[in-house]
Every structure is written in C-alpha cells, then in structure tokens.
Amino acid sequence: xxxxxxxxxxxxxxxxxxxxxxxxxxxxxxxxxxxxxxxxxxxxxxxxxxxxxxxxxxxxxxxxxxxxxxxxxxxxxxxxxxxxxxxxxxxxxxxxxxxxxxxxxxxxxxxxxxxxxxxxxxxxxxxxxxxxxxxxxxxxxxxxxxxxxxxxxxxxxxxxxxxxxxxxxxxxxxxxxxxxxxxxxxxxxxxxxxxxxxxxxxxxxxxxxxxxxxxxxxxxxxxxxxxxxxxxxxxxxxxxxxxxxxxxxxxxxxxxxxxxxxxxxxxxxxxxxxxxxxxxxxxxxxxxxxxxxxxxxxxxxxxxxxxxxxxxxxxxxxxxxxxxxxxxxxxxxxxxxxxxxxxxxxxxxxxxxxxxxxxxxxxxxxxxxxxxxxxxxxxxxxxxxxxxxxxxxxxxxxxxxxxxxxxxxxxxxxxxxxxxxxxxxxxxxxxxxxxxxxxxxxxxxxxxxxxxxxxxxxxxxxxxxxxxxxxxxxxxxxxxxxxxxxxxxxxxxxxxxxxxxxxxxxxxxxxxxxxxxxxxxxxxxxxxxxxxxxxxxxxxxxxxxxxxxxxxxxxxxxxxxxxxxxxxxxxxxxxxxxxxxxxxxxxxxxxxxxxxxxxxxxxxxxx
Numbered sequence: 001x002x003x004x005x006x007x008x009x010x011x012x013x014x015x016x017x018x019x020x021x022x023x024x025x026x027x028x029x030x031x032x033x034x035x036x037x038x039x040x041x042x043x044x045x046x047x048x049x050x051x052x053x054x055x056x057x058x059x060x061x062x063x064x065x066x067x068x069x070x071x072x073x074x075x076x077x078x079x080x081x082x083x084x085x086x087x088x089x090x091x092x093x094x095x096x097x098x099x100x101x102x103x104x105x106x107x108x109x110x111x112x113x114x115x116x117x118x119x120x121x122x123x124x125x126x127x128x129x130x131x132x133x134x135x136x137x138x139x140x141x142x143x144x145x146x147x148x149x150x151x152x153x154x155x156x157x158x159x160x161x162x163x164x165x166x167x168x169x170x171x172x173x174x175x176x177x178x179x180x181x182x183x184x185x186x187x188x189x190x191x192x193x194x195x196x197x198x199x200x201x202x203x204x205x206x207x208x209x210x211x212x213x214x215x216x217x218x219x220x221x222x223x224x225x226x227x228x229x230x231x232x233x234x235x236x237x238x239x240x241x242x243x244x245x246x247x248x249x250x251x252x253x254x255x256x257x258x259x260x261x262x263x264x265x266x267x268x269x270x271x272x273x274x275x276x277x278x279x280x281x282x283x284x285x286x287x288x289x290x291x292x293x294x295x296x297x298x299x300x301x302x303x304x305x306x307x308x309x310x311x312x313x314x315x316x317x318x319x320x321x322x323x324x325x326x327x328x329x330x331x332x333x334x335x336x337x338x339x340x341x342x343x344x345x346x347x348x349x350x351x352x353x354x355x356x357x358x359x360x361x362x363x364x365x366x367x368x369x370x371x372x373x374x375x376x377x378x379x380x381x382x383x384x385x386x387x388x389x390x391x392x393x394x395x396x397x398x399x400x401x402x403x404x405x406x407x408x409x410x411x412x413x414x415x416x417x418x419x420x421x422x423x424x425x426x427x428x429x430x431x432x433x434x435x436x437x438x439x440x441x442x443x444x445x446x447x448x449x450x451x452x453x454x455x456x457x458x459x460x461x462x463x464x465x466x467x468x469x470x471x472x473x474x475x476x477x478x479x480x481x482x483x484x485x486x487x488x489x490x491x492x493x494x495x496x497x498x499x500x501x502x503x504x505x506x507x508x509x510x511x512x513x514x515x516x517x518x519x520x521x522x523x524x525x526x527x528x529x530x531x532x533x534x535x536x537x538x539x540x541x542x543x544x545x546x547x548x549x550x551x552x553x554x555x556x557x558x559x560x561x562x563x564x565x566x567x568x569x570x571x572x573x574x575x576x577x578x579x580x581x582x583x584x585x586x587x588x589x590x591x592x593x594x595x596x597x598x599x600x601x602x603x604x605x606x607x
Contacts, residue, residue: 005068005070006070006198006273007197008094008095009072009073009074009094009095009096009191009195010074010093011074011097012117013098013099018101018168018169019168021169022127023062025168025184026064026073026187027261028171029171029184029188030065030066061073061212061277062259062261063258063259063275066191069192070274071191072259088211088286088302089211089212090116090120090122091209091302092226093120094122094195094197094273095123095194095196096114096117097125097127098125098145100126100127100128100141101129101133102128102129102131102133102138102165103130103137104408105144105145106141106145106148107406111148111404112469112470114148114149114154118152118153118154118158123161123194123195124149124158125191125194126145126162126163126164128142128165128166129166130168130169132167136177138165138177142163145163146159162193162194164190165177166184166187171183173185173186198226198273202229202230202231202272204229204230205229205230205295206227206229206231206232207228207229207289207290207291208228208278209287209290209299209302210223210224210225210284210286210289211226211286211302212286213286213343221281221282223281223284224275224276225275226273226275226276227271227274227275227276228272229272230272230292231269231271232256232276232278232290233269234253234254234256234268235253238251238253238290238292239251239291239292240281240284241288241291241298242287243301244301248291249283251280251284253279253280253290254278255278255279255280256270256278257277257278258275258276259275264277285342286345287345302345306392307347307348307363308363308364308401308446308470309362309365309446309450310350310359311362311386311387311388311569312359312385313359313382314356314382315333315357315382316383316580316581318519318522318579318592319592320519320579322381323581324381324583324584325379325382325581326380326381326582327378327379328380330357333358333375336380340374346362346363346367347361347362347371348360348361349361363470368387369565369569372384372565372569373565375580376581377582380582381580382580383577383579383580384577384578384580385572385574386450386574387450389447392473394473398475398476400445400447400474400477401470401473402444402446402477403444403468403469403471404429404469404471405421405426405441405442405466405467406439406441406467406468407439407456407467408439409437409440409460409463410436411433411436411437411438413460413464414433416460417459417460417464418440420452421442421448421452423480424444424448424449424480425445425448425478426448427442427443427444429442429443443471448480451483453466453566454567482573483573485508486526486527486530486531486532486533487532487533488504488524488526488527488532488535489521489522489524489532489533489535490519490520490522490524490534490537490538491534491536491594492520493518493519494517495516496513496514496515496516496517496518496524496538497539499539499540499541500538501514501537502556504535506528507527507533507535508526508527508533509525509526509558510524510558510560511526511560511562511587512537512560513559514557518537518538519588519592521589521591522592523576532597534594563587565585568587576590577589
C-alpha cells in the first residue's frame with residue numbers, strides 16, 4: 001500500500017489574529033467534528049489560563065485528512081514571551097501558514113516568527129484573515145507583508161509566497177479579496193500544493209528528535225517529535241543520544257501514538273515525515289535524538305534564544321505562611337520548578353546561594369506570571385522578587401536586552417505615550433496613523449518595559465495595546481525612573497477596619513478591602529508621596545458614653561485597587577516581595593519590621 005502524503009504546517013501569527021479560531025473552522029470543514037457534536041470555541045486552547053486570557057500559551061498538535069493527504073497542524077503561541085514554544089515546533093514543520101489581520105497588518109510577533117521560520121529554511125504561506133472587517137485593507141497589508149519578507153532577508157523562493165483571503169471565524173477563504181466563497185477549500189488546496197513533504201529515506205536508520213515534553217499520570221513522560229528518517233516502532237530498541245554528548249543509552253519505546261483530529265491514537269509504527277507521540281523513555285529531553293543502535297547520527301540540537309528576565313522564588317516566611325497553601329516547603333517548590341523547566345526549555349533555573357530560594361529565568365513578565373499562576377492553582381505557596389533583566393558580557397562590555405515595542409493607541413494619546421516611553425529610554429523608530437489609531441514603534445531596554453503596560457493603560461484611558469519582542473543585546477542604556485510613589489505599609493497584624501481606612505484615605509490609594517487580614521510589613525496601598533509610610537489600618541474607634549450626631553458605620557470608603565498578578569509583579573521594587581498563595585496575592589516588604597528597615601537604611605547611608 002502506498003505511503004500517505006504527509007504535510008506538517010505550523011500556524012503562526014501575532015496575538016489575537018485568529019490562529020486558534022481558524023483551526024476550529026478547519027476541523028469543521030475537514031469533518032473532524034460530527035455534525036451534531038457540541039464543541040467549545042477555540043477548542044485547542046484547553047489550558048484554563050489560555051481560555052481566560054484569550055491567548056495560546058502552549059503549542060498544540062493535531063491532524064486532519066484532506067482528500068488523500070494527512071496534514072499535521074501545530075497551533076503556536078502568538079505572544080513573544082512564549083517564543084520558546086514556537087522555536088521548538090518549527091523544527092517539526094515543513095512550512096508555516098502565516099495569519100495576518102486584514103486591518104492591523106504585520107505586527108511584532110509576526111516578525112519574530114517569520115525570522116525563525118526563515119532561519120529553519122521554511123517557506124511561508126499567507127492568509128490575510130478577518131477580510132470581512134469593515135476597515136479591512138487587504139492590498140496595503142499584502143504590500144506590508146512583502147516588505148517585511150524583504151526586510152527579514154527572505155530568499156527569492158520565499159518571496160514568491162502564495163496568499164489567500166478569508167475569515168477563520170466564519171470558515172471561508174478565497175484566492176482574491178473580491179471573490180465569493182463559503183468554505184476553506186482554497187486554503188487547504190494552497191497548503192497541499194505549496195507545502196513540500198519531508199524528502200527522506202523511509203527505509204534508512206531511524207532519526208526521531210524530541211521537540212515537546214509532557215507528563216501523563218498513567219503513562220509517565222510523553223515525548224512529541226517528528227520522524228526525520230526511517231520508521232519508529234513500538235518495542236524496538238534505539239539509541240538515545242545528543243549532538244553535544246558522546247555515546248548514548250539503549251532505550252525502548254513502550255507505547256506509540258499519532259494525532260487524529262484532537263485525539264492521540266495508538267499505533268504500532270510511525271513513518272518518516274509524520275509527528276509521533278511516544279512514552280516509556282523517562283531520560284529523554286528536548287533536543288535528544290533516537291537513532292538506530294548501530295547508526296549513531298543525532299540531529300542538530302534545537303537552539304534557543306536566551307532568557308531576558310529573572311526572578312527569585314523563595315519560601316514564604318510571612319506571618320501568614322502555611323495558612324492557605326498545600327505545598328509550602330523549599331523542596332516542594334524547587335521540584336515543581338524543575339518539572340516546569342524540563343517541559344519548557346525557554347525556562348532556566350539557577351541557584352541563588354540559599355537553600356530556600358532559586359533563580360528562575362524566562363522570556364518576560366507574562367512567561368513567568370503564567371508559571372506562577374499555574375503553581376498557585378496547584379496549591380503552591382511561595383514568594384517572588386521583582387523581575388530583573390539579565391546582564392550579559394559581550395567583548396568585555398556589559399550588555400542588557402533591548403526589545404522592539406509596538407504601541408497601538410488612540411491618536412489623541414500618542415504624545416503622552418511618546419513622552420513616557422522616552423523617559424523609559426525608548427527610541428521612537430516609526431509612527432503611523434490609520435483612521436484614529438496611531439501605531440508607535442520603539443526600541444527600548446527590556447527593563448524599561450517592566451511596569452510599562454499598566455502605565456500605558458493609565459495614560460490612554462485603558463486603550464493602549466503594547467506588544468514587544470526581543471531584538472538584541474546592547475550596552476547599558478542609562479538610568480530609568482523607578483516607581484514615582486512610595487507605599488503604605490501596615491505597622492501591625494490584624495484585620496483592616498473601615499473606620500481606620502476612612503481616616504487615612506487622604507494618604508493614598510488602598511489595595512486591601514475592609515476586613516482583610518494584614519501583618520506588619522505588608523503593603524496595603526500606594527502613598528501619595530514618594531516615601532514609604534507605616535500606618536495603622538486596624539485602628540478601631542474608641543467607645544465612649546458620648547452620642548455621635550451621625551451613625552458610626554456611615555463611613556464612605558473608596559473601593560480598593562485590586563492588582564492582578566502581572567500588575568503586582570510590575571509594581572514591586574527591589575526591597576519588596578509578592579507573596580503568592582492559592583487564595584491571595586499580598587505585596588510585602590522583604591524586611592517586615594519597620595525598625596529593622598530604618599536600621600538598614602541608616603547603615604546604607606553611613607557607608
């Protein structure tokens with residue numbers, strides 16, 4: 001029987017340009033769902049945080065059949081912080097399908113993904129999505145895509161990219177923007193025609209490289225990758241090896257699966273060019289290759305961009321430690337972080353010189369905040385420090401990471417955004433206004449973007465959209481203004497009393513509601529002035545035999561500002577921590593005692 005034609009494509013795009021929604025429509029068109037099957041929207045975004053945030057965090061694999069062709073599809077993240085997922089999945093792809101919004105055009109993440117695809121020698125196909133938008137401008141967007149291809153050094157073959165127009169949400173595509181269509185046939189025809197199947201020896205000695213890891217409670221470690229040569233079979237003995245390690249280890253495959261729609265189907269063998277899922281090899285890590293025992297020939301290691309931010313995860317030592325979490329010890333937190341680093345090669349661990357703390361390096365605040373949120377949902381309790389940029393020495397010069405940042409903002413707010421980014425050492429590269437929306441492009445140090453998202457929303461009445469990707473390592477850009485205001489710090493342990501908040505409202509903005517438990521050294525609000533202010537938010541009204549003219553409970557308190565996880569990480573300074581539990585997020589000082597903080601401050605000034 002003839003071997004089926006296999007096409008592997010990675011669907012890539014900027015955040016919110018419609019990748020996962022398009023995959024839903026492809027499933028329906030290809031008959032993956034039954035006609036009467038009730039399926040959630042964005043079915044591949046199965047992670048709870050993905051559904052809440054409306055973004056893809058983890059790359060997902062699936063497969064469809066179109067006529068006599070088997071198409072493996074990888075839905076990749078659109079946010080730059082999860083670029084490590086994109087880089088690994090491109091190693092399994094034969095081509096990329098680039099999705100671009102018909103109004104917004106190419107955005108920062110588009111640039112990042114395309115650069116990686118071209119580095120892998122992959123061709124790109126283009127779908128200009130959301131063509132039914134009233135403000136769609138497909139002709140101009142196509143020109144912008146071509147200019148971007150040229151800018152990124154695409155070769156002549158890559159510049160001859162095919163394009164279709166359509167709507168992933170409504171499930172149609174056409175070859176020209178003014179045509180009429182009611183299905184995705186033009187899109188799938190383009191994929192089949194322009195995706196070159198892997199040309200490799202199906203009879204040769206095996207090569208299979210691990211691109212993604214997962215863990216199953218029953219099967220153990222799960223490894224996903226592409227068979228680059230030969231045939232992978234259940235029960236066979238293979239050599240586990242790596243390009244940068246001598247020798248190898250004999251292992252065997254216990255179970256083998258491949259994708260059919262949303263499911264993993266058990267099989268006895270997976271042939272060259274197809275994506276396989278295997279279990280039974282606990283030692284296998286991302287980038288490792290399975291080879292024939294007598295033909296050690298590992299594939300090149302998967303090269304990853306370096307992390308740009310680091311944070312210290314430490315054991316929670318606050319007065320409320322252990323009250324809300326299930327896993328609270330340093331050993332438990334470290335084991336969970338090691339497990340996360342094994343699955344995500346863009347995440348790196350390093351010792352912090354303390355048995356109760358570990359340095360975690362990642363791609364950005366969102367990358368690390370997703371890890372923190374996953375851990376707290378699993379019952380972990382810990383504290384984390386302010387994110388810090390990683391300094392790298394190049395030719396004897398200390399360099400810091402710089403990023404390309406794009407801010408979409410209403411035209412009337414553009415001036416304030418430019419002024420703010422200038423204070424953050426941002427260099428304005430480009431400014432373009434379409435209708436009433438201005439798109440600003442900056443080159444800015446990564447540390448200049450810590451806390452910028454919240455500030456930009458404030459400056460634009462909540463309408464600024466910030467996107468950014470790593471650009472280069474360059475020498476120190478100079479000092480960047482820190483948080484302008486000090487904080488309000490509780491000077492004792494107790495519950496917040498409405499009467500106390502009412503008398504302190506003129507001091508600043510509070511982060512805690514009445515009745516919330518607080519402790520000495522816990523940050524309860526933002527000070528109106530630039531210094532830290534200890535205060536008593538637990539003070540109760542003294543009882544007397546004098547009658548008041550008004551009711552005692554008739555106090556009017558402004559509602560508290562409740563910071564999200566990412567806003568909390570961006571808000572804290574070097575002498576502060578974020579206490580994370582399954583129930584609460586608390587800002588606190590590292591040194592809880594006000595007297596101890598004063599002594600430390602005097603010591604610094606005296607030196």
